[in-house]
Amino acid sequence: MKLDYKDLGLESKLRLKSGRKKVFYIEDFSDLNSLKDIFKNKKYKIIGGLSNTVISPFSKYIFLKTLLKGIYLKKGKIFVYAGTKLSEALNFQIKNKISCLEFLAGIPQAEIGGLIAQNASAFGISISDVVDKIFFFDIKKNKIYFENATKEFFSYRNSIFKHENLLILGASFKYNFDFYVKEKIKSYVKKRLEKQPHFVENTLGSTFKNPKQYPAGYLLEKAFLKGFRFKNFKFSEKHANFLINLNPQKASFFELLEIIYIAKEKVKNLFNISLELEIEIF
Ligand SMILES: Cc1cc2nc3c(=O)[nH]c(=O)nc-3n(C[C@H](O)[C@H](O)[C@H](O)COP(=O)(O)OP(=O)(O)OC[C@H]3O[C@@H](n4cnc5c(N)ncnc54)[C@H](O)[C@@H]3O)c2cc1C
Numbered sequence: 001m002k003l004d005y006k007d008l009g010l011e012s013k014l015r016l017k018s019g020r021k022k023v024f025y026i027e028d029f030s031d032l033n034s035l036k037d038i039f040k041n042k043k044y045k046i047i048g049g050l051s052n053t054v055i056s057p058f059s060k061y062i063f064l065k066t067l068l069k070g071i072y073l074k075k076g077k078i079f080v081y082a083g084t085k086l087s088e089a090l091n092f093q094i095k096n097k098i099s100c101l102e103f104l105a106g107i108p109q110a111e112i113g114g115l116i117a118q119n120a121s122a123f124g125i126s127i128s129d130v131v132d133k134i135f136f137f138d139i140k141k142n143k144i145y146f147e148n149a150t151k152e153f154f155s156y157r158n159s160i161f162k163h164e165n166l167l168i169l170g171a172s173f174k175y176n177f178d179f180y181v182k183e184k185i186k187s188y189v190k191k192r193l194e195k196q197p198h199f200v201e202n203t204l205g206s207t208f209k210n211p212k213q214y215p216a217g218y219l220l221e222k223a224f225l226k227g228f229r230f231k232n233f234k235f236s237e238k239h240a241n242f243l244i245n246l247n248p249q250k251a252s253f254f255e256l257l258e259i260i261y262i263a264k265e266k267v268k269n270l271f272n273i274s275l276e277l278e279i280e281i282f
Contacts, residue, residue: 001031008047008063009055013109014279015202015248016256018055023047026066026167035064035167036142045282046167048114049085051107052204054281057253061282066113068169073098077132077172082113090185099178100130105185106192108199113168117161119154123188128154135170136161144169157209157278197236202245207235207260208275216275217241223266230259243279 002025009018024038045061047053069083071092078100080089089101089112103125104115114120116134120127131149138145149171153160161168178184197203208216220226220240227237232251236242243259245251264275 001025001034002027002067008050009057010248012050012053012055012204013202014054014204014243014245014256016054016245016251016253017248018057018059018253021055021059021061021063023063023065026064026068029068032137032144032167033142035137035139039064039139039165046113046117047282048082048111048117049109051109052114052118052279054204054253054256054279056281059282063282064167066167066169074172078175079170079172080112081170082111082116082168084112086110086112086115093175094182094185097177097179097181098175099181099184100173100175101127102181102185102188104188106189106199107205112171116168116171117159118157119159121157123191126154128159130173130175132172132174134161134168135172137167137169139165139167196239197242197244201236201242202248203236203242204279206241206278207243208241208263209278211273211275213273214271215241216278219267219271219273219275220263223263223270225263225266228259228263230262231255233259235259235263 004023005020006023007018008021009016043061045063047063047065066083068081071080071084071089086104086107090105093100103123104120115127116131133146134149135146210216217240220235225235226240228235232247232255234244234246236244267273267275
């Protein structure tokens with residue numbers, strides 16, 4: 001297993017400095033055996049591509065990430081290791097002319113483990129709709145599982161994997177042969193870019209979950225927060241729920257907390273709706 005100290009905040013898609021954090025990287029299956037002892041009585045968090053996660057400079061967590069990656073076709077299913085980037089999986093789909101995760105195309109930096117843990121969805125389809133079996137490791141029990149992905153594992157932007165010391169190692173997915181998958185991927189990316197800021201922006205995507213009543217973006221827009229700037233952060237002019245770090249060199253964690261607080265207060269006062277964060281702060 002590799003141990004490193006890294007400014008994970010800068011690696012996060014928000015590019016907000018956190019200072020160096022202790023990170024353990026799984027490089028080989030044999031590394032799993034030492035996790036129980038390393039993390040016993042320790043506060044830790046599992047990370048993937050950090051496309052949905054802010055690392056606090058005050059965080060006392062140690063971090064765990066799997067570097068196991070790769071994709072192959074077996075018995076009519078596609079198997080993907082958790083450390084594989086979404087973009088790599090999509091390239092594999094194009095090469096083999098198969099459809100599977102194209103609805104997620106255009107989410108930058110995300111990895112398969114993070115997408116499953118988060119039950120990522122777009123255009124009305126969730127990853128839980130296409131995942132078949134999940135290969136995961138229970139750190140406390142020191143035990144590997146390869147289980148059918150039942151609906152009970154998942155809810156809106158959530159899964160059991162986010163709460164129970166369960167490290168996703170990979171998953172198998174259903175797929176169909178599809179000669180037009182490349183065109184479909186392009187079309188999903190185009191649709192995404194019509195409504196959302198460009199991938200190069202320092203953003204974690206949707207900041208708040210959609211409440212039952214209205215989409216969070218609509219509420220933020222009605223509260224005059226579309227394009228609203230506070231110090232080094234701004235809610236995008238293109239999509240009010242996308243918070244952008246305008247200046248990674250200067251932006252501070254407190255500014256982030258403040259603009260989140262302002263947005264929550266405005267929406268609460270206007271609509272009596274409490275917005276809940278979709279992004280996670282570790
Ligand atoms: C521009 C942009 C657009 C986006 N659009 C969408 C969208 O349309 N739909 C959507 O759902 N999300 C969207 N997102 C958010 C984000 O990409 C997803 O939530 C994605 O699932 C996060 O994956 P990640 O690998 O970056 O995970 P991280 O941000 O690193 O982690 C996310 C969560 O997954 C857990 N996790 C990560 N890896 C593992 C693992 N191996 N085992 C167990 N738990 C793990 C973490 O503990 C954490 O709770 C967008 C983000 C950006 C930047």
